[in-house]
Amino acid sequence: MADFQWPDLQFDDLRSFLTLLEGKSLLKRVKRPVNRFHEIAAGIRYISDIDGPAILFENVMDSQIPVAGGLFATKKLSLEAMGVDSYSEGVSRFGYGVENPILPIHINRASCQEVVQEGEEINLLDFPHPVYSEGDSGPYISSGLVISRDPETLIQNVGIYRMEVKGKDILCLDAPNYQHVHVSRLKTQGKNQPFEIAIAIGTDPVLYYASQAKVGYGVDEIEIAGGIRNQPIKVTKAKTVDLYVPAHAEIIIEGYFLPNEQLPEGPFGEFTGYQTFTKPAPVIKVTAITHRKNPIYQAVITGKPTTENHILKTFGYDWSLYQFLHNQFPEVTAATVPTSGGVQYLACVALEQDHKGQAKKVLLATLSSPIRAKIGIVVDSDVDIYDLEEVMWAVSTHSQSDKDVVIIPGVAGSRIDPSSLEIGVISLLGIDATRSMDKDFPPPSIIPGSDKFRFD
Numbered sequence: 001m002a003d004f005q006w007p008d009l010q011f012d013d014l015r016s017f018l019t020l021l022e023g024k025s026l027l028k029r030v031k032r033p034v035n036r037f038h039e040i041a042a043g044i045r046y047i048s049d050i051d052g053p054a055i056l057f058e059n060v061m062d063s064q065i066p067v068a069g070g071l072f073a074t075k076k077l078s079l080e081a082m083g084v085d086s087y088s089e090g091v092s093r094f095g096y097g098v099e100n101p102i103l104p105i106h107i108n109r110a111s112c113q114e115v116v117q118e119g120e121e122i123n124l125l126d127f128p129h130p131v132y133s134e135g136d137s138g139p140y141i142s143s144g145l146v147i148s149r150d151p152e153t154l155i156q157n158v159g160i161y162r163m164e165v166k167g168k169d170i171l172c173l174d175a176p177n178y179q180h181v182h183v184s185r186l187k188t189q190g191k192n193q194p195f196e197i198a199i200a201i202g203t204d205p206v207l208y209y210a211s212q213a214k215v216g217y218g219v220d221e222i223e224i225a226g227g228i229r230n231q232p233i234k235v236t237k238a239k240t241v242d243l244y245v246p247a248h249a250e251i252i253i254e255g256y257f258l259p260n261e262q263l264p265e266g267p268f269g270e271f272t273g274y275q276t277f278t279k280p281a282p283v284i285k286v287t288a289i290t291h292r293k294n295p296i297y298q299a300v301i302t303g304k305p306t307t308e309n310h311i312l313k314t315f316g317y318d319w320s321l322y323q324f325l326h327n328q329f330p331e332v333t334a335a336t337v338p339t340s341g342g343v344q345y346l347a348c349v350a351l352e353q354d355h356k357g358q359a360k361k362v363l364l365a366t367l368s369s370p371i372r373a374k375i376g377i378v379v380d381s382d383v384d385i386y387d388l389e390e391v392m393w394a395v396s397t398h399s400q401s402d403k404d405v406v407i408i409p410g411v412a413g414s415r416i417d418p419s420s421l422e423i424g425v426i427s428l429l430g431i432d433a434t435r436s437m438d439k440d441f442p443p444p445s446i447i448p449g450s451d452k453f454r455f456d
């Protein structure tokens with residue numbers, strides 16, 4: 001892989017990506033006034049359901065700031081962002097980035113700080129944060145790359161976690177404690193040490209994809225983005241917190257968590273296709289907002305699959321699940337976390353089996369991977385796991401439920417699984433849909449010549 005070169009990406013920020021998309025007729029401008037109460041989200045949902053293009057709302061009511069949305073809404077758009085021709089190349093390029101990370105470079109005069117608001121000037125409500133789904137408790141930032149750092153190693157982390165806008169300088173952030181921002185934050189608890197964060201809105205799309213790497217704690221996703229680009233990401237020192245932020249971002253929000261403070265957060269329409277419930281969440285006090293002159297806001301929707309929330313996760317989650325399994329079981333040939341399961345609840349794995357019981361072992365590893373899947377399906381390597389028609393064919397014809405199904409009740413899991421009876425407690429299902437090694441399968445039904453038939 002050493003001398004292999006991925007194609008250069010012809011963009012390095014949100015604007016240049018929009019220009020590239022427009023040049024390929026993959027961007028639609030909406031010039032009429034739209035409101036940010038559901039209408040922006042409705043536009044993005046609409047283009048997601050008709051398979052694109054991305055959308056730029058030029059005229060948002062009561063705001064000078066245009067809103068770009070749906071930039072990750074389709075598979076085609078995701079290939080443009082990764083600079084690849086196919087999904088499998090995208091997964092490979094993602095993996096190349098994780099395995100060949102590149103340190104960011106620090107620059108001084110950064111466009112994300114052309115305008116700086118501090119103190120009394122800070123007002124989150126100056127920005128067109130959308131209200132997304134029906135029933136949402138208020139405007140949300142779902143497009144924020146949340147940057148924080150480990151208080152001991154000082155290694156930074158990037159993840160996307162939804163944040164409710166609660167006031168001029170107050171946000172509430174939702175994430176389970178295993179997410180890296182909280183792993184770092186909880187290390188400072190009880191130490192009278194403010195835990196700082198910075199939120200980048202509207203960046204190079206590669207950073208958004210890189211933020212979805214399911215890698216271990218202590219890996220800086222900005223370096224992964226550099227690796228995917230084959231080029232360092234430019235960062236600059238934030239104004240009021242000790243963090244480095246993407247220099248080309250449209251908007252940066254800086255702040256810190258108020259120790260021991262919580263506010264009610266939610267409901268919010270989530271990636272499951274259902275609303276979450278209201279619950280207390282940690283609170284962020286904003287200390288500065290910096291942005292470009294004439295910034296472009298970026299909106300990202302979520303909801304019932306498939307939305308850009310799901311597409312954003314696919315490269316990172318698929319690559320990470322494959323690595324996790326393949327490292328332990330070289331016989332695993334492919335792994336995917338399909339969008340229909342929200343890119344979390346369902347995982348499909350293919351393997352080349354050569355001894356009895358192997359598939360069940362892989363199944364148990366699949367159900368305990370960092371993806372936290374709730375349903376695992378393992379098939380033979382000749383089944384295309386990216387095609388759920390084929391996977392369901394294998395389940396239907398290769399498995400017997402008395403011996404090929406495992407159910408594990410009472411497992412800690414997704415807190416927003418709409419079907420769980422107790423919040424955060426779910427049951428796991430594993431289906432071994434590989435052909436049994438205890439019997440000979442009948443010969444496959446094949447129509448000879450179908451692969452070379454000609455009309456004339």
Ligand SMILES: Cc1cc2nc3c(=O)[nH]c(=O)nc-3n(C[C@H](O)[C@H](O)[C@H](O)COP(=O)(O)O)c2cc1C
Nearest residue numbers: 158159160161162174175176179180181212309312
């Ligand atoms: C649009 C979008 C919104 C997301 N919102 C949340 C969220 O609200 N809470 C959460 O825990 N994860 C959320 N995620 C998933 C995390 O970003 C993802 O798990 C990421 O890998 C976390 O980074 P970390 O492993 O460094 O914590 C979201 C992902 C996307 C693409």
Ligand SMILES: [Mn+2]
Nearest residue numbers: 157158180219
């Ligand atoms: Mn991380």
